[in-house]
Amino acid sequence: MGSRASTLLREEEIEEIKKETGFSHSQITRLYSRFTSLDKGENGTLSREDFQRIPELAINPLGDRIINAFFPEGEDQVNFRGFMRTLAHFRPIEDNEKNKNPTASEPLNSRSNKLLFAFRLYDLDRDDKISRDELLQVLRMMVGVNISDEQLGSIADRTIQEADTNGDSCISFQEFIKASLVEKLCETCF
Amino acid sequence: IFTWATLRIERGAKEKNHHLYKPYSNAIIAREPTSLEEEIKEIRRSGSNKDLDSASEFEMSDIFYFARRGVESIMDDEVTKRFSAEELESWNLLTRSNNNFTYISLRLTVLWGLGLLIRYGFLLPLRVTLAFTGVGLLVFLTSVIGLLPNGRMKNFLSEKVHLMCYRICVRALTAIITYHDSENKPKNGGICVANHTSPIDVIILASDGCYAMVGQIHGGLMGVIQRSMVKACPHVWFERSEVKDRHLVAKRLSDHVQDKSKLPILIFPEGTCINNTSVMMFKKGSFEIGATVYPVAIKYDPRFGDAFWNSSKFGMVSYLLRMMSSWAIVCSVWYLPPMSREEGEDAVQFANRVKAAIARQGGLVDLLWDGGLKREKVKDTFKEEQQKLYSKMLVAQLKPCLH
Numbered sequence: 001m002g003s004r005a006s007t008l009l010r011e012e013e014i015e016e017i018k019k020e021t022g023f024s025h026s027q028i029t030r031l032y033s034r035f036t037s038l039d040k041g042e043n044g045t046l047s048r049e050d051f052q053r054i055p056e057l058a059i060n061p062l063g064d065r066i067i068n069a070f071f072p073e074g075e076d077q078v079n080f081r082g083f084m085r086t087l088a089h090f091r092p093i094e095d096n097e098k099n100k101n102p103t104a105s106e107p108l109n110s111r112s113n114k115l116l117f118a119f120r121l122y123d124l125d126r127d128d129k130i131s132r133d134e135l136l137q138v139l140r141m142m143v144g145v146n147i148s149d150e151q152l153g154s155i156a157d158r159t160i161q162e163a164d165t166n167g168d169s170c171i172s173f174q175e176f177i178k179a180s181l182v183e184k185l186c187e188t189c190f
Numbered sequence: 191i192f193t194w195a196t197l198r199i200e201r202g203a204k205e206k207n208h209h210l211y212k213p214y215s216n217a218i219i220a221r222e223p224t225s226l227e228e229e230i231k232e233i234r235r236s237g238s239n240k241d242l243d244s245a246s247e248f249e250m251s252d253i254f255y256f257a258r259r260g261v262e263s264i265m266d267d268e269v270t271k272r273f274s275a276e277e278l279e280s281w282n283l284l285t286r287s288n289n290n291f292t293y294i295s296l297r298l299t300v301l302w303g304l305g306l307l308i309r310y311g312f313l314l315p316l317r318v319t320l321a322f323t324g325v326g327l328l329v330f331l332t333s334v335i336g337l338l339p340n341g342r343m344k345n346f347l348s349e350k351v352h353l354m355c356y357r358i359c360v361r362a363l364t365a366i367i368t369y370h371d372s373e374n375k376p377k378n379g380g381i382c383v384a385n386h387t388s389p390i391d392v393i394i395l396a397s398d399g400c401y402a403m404v405g406q407i408h409g410g411l412m413g414v415i416q417r418s419m420v421k422a423c424p425h426v427w428f429e430r431s432e433v434k435d436r437h438l439v440a441k442r443l444s445d446h447v448q449d450k451s452k453l454p455i456l457i458f459p460e461g462t463c464i465n466n467t468s469v470m471m472f473k474k475g476s477f478e479i480g481a482t483v484y485p486v487a488i489k490y491d492p493r494f495g496d497a498f499w500n501s502s503k504f505g506m507v508s509y510l511l512r513m514m515s516s517w518a519i520v521c522s523v524w525y526l527p528p529m530s531r532e533e534g535e536d537a538v539q540f541a542n543r544v545k546a547a548i549a550r551q552g553g554l555v556d557l558l559w560d561g562g563l564k565r566e567k568v569k570d571t572f573k574e575e576q577q578k579l580y581s582k583m584l585v586a587q588l589k590p591c592l593h
Binding site: 060 | 252253254256257258259260261263264265266267268269270271274559563567568572573574575576577578580581582
């Protein structure tokens, strides 16, 4: 409907979100309009079903994990602030930000925050380690029924072997960062 | 006038230092269509120095591709925005289409108020009266004609009556229609397919030629209209129960089509109303019958009134009231040259070919997604396809790794 978008989002809120996420004013209003169009229940929050209604997301093999990333621990609804906070991880790093005041808290789209986001896609139980099972789960989501358990298992084993430097058969966040290609790619494709 | 109004709002906003909400400009992201395999290879290539043709193995960073695609589709996707009204660049003085309507200047408000007065006070009552007259005449006259014996006189009269009543209805909506390429108008024994934006499409097409309608039998006023129309010339109305049986539907349609004396059938293969910025998947049923297909492209000009019917938001009556209180409905109708199914083409490919032609003519985006996604969830088979593509990439290189 007509006038909801600009009246429900006050200037102060936009300023706060701008500071927190680094999106520009027009981007924030655009995303707010997107948020309200996804919010079929019209109660100011999105539920998991609202996300799943996007067909292109529903056919994404990792769709459920991505949706999960928007919802904080144990909650079923996300408001606009939370929505923007998660999307902020995907904002490209601009050059003028790299020299900002070092004492300010780290911006949401810093490289390590992006890597943390990716790490959390694997690490479902949030214990800061990717176990073989968790790796297998994500692999299974990506390949569906097309690869057998043994083949998948050997892929997982090889990956852990290559990345695991301290021999605990799990991949910690540090090991994840060092895993080949991850560090270099995070900037180009996030 | 309309562009002036928009510019005035923009100027006013700048003066007051408000930030203007511009829905149309700069989408957040620019997306290019690439295939899954290409992109993953590209990602890996850009990260590593070595020659990668030999090592298409799983990397932990592969999830970046899926994560990015997923978040891109959250920010903006091609499908969900087709089910709500199109956003306009310049304001057309209807509150409903502008998100920015706050008090900007006296002149603008006066103009808007004047527009409101004209629309609701003058145009609306006029149109409602016309609409009642048109419908009433249709019912009455078709019943009268139904009493005549079958023959040329009956067909002739029926045609005249139908045309006249539809033209009255068109005036009732103040629809300004431009017909292009009338030499391609559908002939008897053919099927006419068109993109679907609202129930008004029917009135627009039917006021220029006579068609046999296809649809479900409704109760109430619609039912009365349907029953009386059938008396004058044969339409194909289905009982609710019959709709589920696809073979029955196909049989009745092909029977009708084979009788050369019967009028061409009018069908909207999308199955549901789409907001006139795109054409969605055509259901293959009407393309299996094997008759000649006459495609028609209908494009509305949204500046004077948005014709899209968002059936989950507005009921029929409030929709019609909104239509009648807009400035006008302006649209263009293009009759495209007839197409038939070619050798070796199956119904789905034929449907897609027709869809592409309609999209091209009307300047609409051609989408492969099903219009049924308006109400239903997407099928799992699509996700499985994505998974299959990815697995193929992995497996191709797996063989040397296995013992």
